[in-house]
Amino acid sequence: MTTDNPRAADAPSPGKRTVHCADALEWLAGQGVLTGCSLITSMPDLSEFPSFTLAxxxxxxxxxxxxxLSRCPDDGVTVFYQTDIKKDGTWVDKGYLVQKAAEQQGHALLWHKVxxxxxAGQVTFGRPAxxxxxxxSRGIRADLARSSADVLPQAGEVTWTRGMGVQACLAACRYVLANTPTRTIVDPxxxxxxxxxxANDLGLDAVGVELSNKRARKARALRMPLGDEAP
Structure with missing residues (x-):
């Protein structure tokens, strides 16, 4: 069979996808180390816990x-996409909070991108720009010869205000492909x-966990018809 689309000829076969409608903490607690997997996720904001104090x-x-982090195998990586918040005139640095958890779990920071x-230069209110x-990772170490840009000029298209942009997803998934033997992405x-x-568009299998039935249905259906450009 021939094709007139060069990208289609070279593109990997789409990966498989499973989405569990469940509480992420309960699901993770029921798992051991997720062999063959790397994890990419963005954890819930303070605004999603109205009964919680900041502390x-x-x-x-x-x-x-x-x-x-504890569910990531030694030959995999865990990538967090997090946006800081401003609360009562103070700045809450989620990068610091994730780093604190990683140190407790014995995981090293391989890279930190903005x-x-x-x-750049635009003033924002409420949430940073x-x-x-x-x-x-616990076992992988960064290869300086394969370094990539520390600043992504845009997050890429998002499907909702708290969503992870397509360009950020691509940066994370491509790193998994190029630097780990893991071929399944888990987003709890x-x-x-x-x-x-x-992940599926790049040929990786994917497993998601989502508490909302409505969002879980969307997560099962979302596709990347434009390849690397937009969902």
Whole structure:
């Protein structure tokens, strides 16, 4: 069979996808180390826990990040996409909170990228103009000869306001492909499933967990018909 589309000829076969409608913490607690997997996720914000004080949410966040990290095999990586918040006139650095959890779990920081959510120099209110993209591993170490840009000029298209942008997903999934033997991506807080769709488009299998039935249905259906450009 021949094709007139060069990208289609070279593209990997789409990976398989499974989305569990479940509580992420309960699902993770029921798993051992996820052999053959790397994890890419964005954890819930303080705004999603109206009954929590800031201190209670910080404690939850660090413990949950530690649980996510604990399920990553030594030959895999865990990537977090997190946007800081401003609360009562103070700055809450989620990059620091994730790093705190990683140190407790014995995972090293391989790289830390800044993902621009708005053009450089633009003033934003409530949420900063950038997000953190942090990659950790217990067994893998960064190869400096294969370094990539520390700043992503744009996050890429998102399916909802708290979603992970397509360009950030691509950066994370491509790193997994190029630097680990793992070929399944797990997102325990998968939302609308952008991470899963990007992983599948690159030929990786994907497993998502989402508490909302509505978002879980979207996560099962989301596709990347334009390849690397948009969902």
């Amino acid at each position: 209670e949410w910080k404690d939850w966040f660090v413990r949950t990040a530690g649980l996510v 993902v621009c959510r708005a053009p 950038y997000s953190h993209l942090l990659c950790f 807080f998968c939302g609308h499933g952008t991470v899963l769709a990007v």
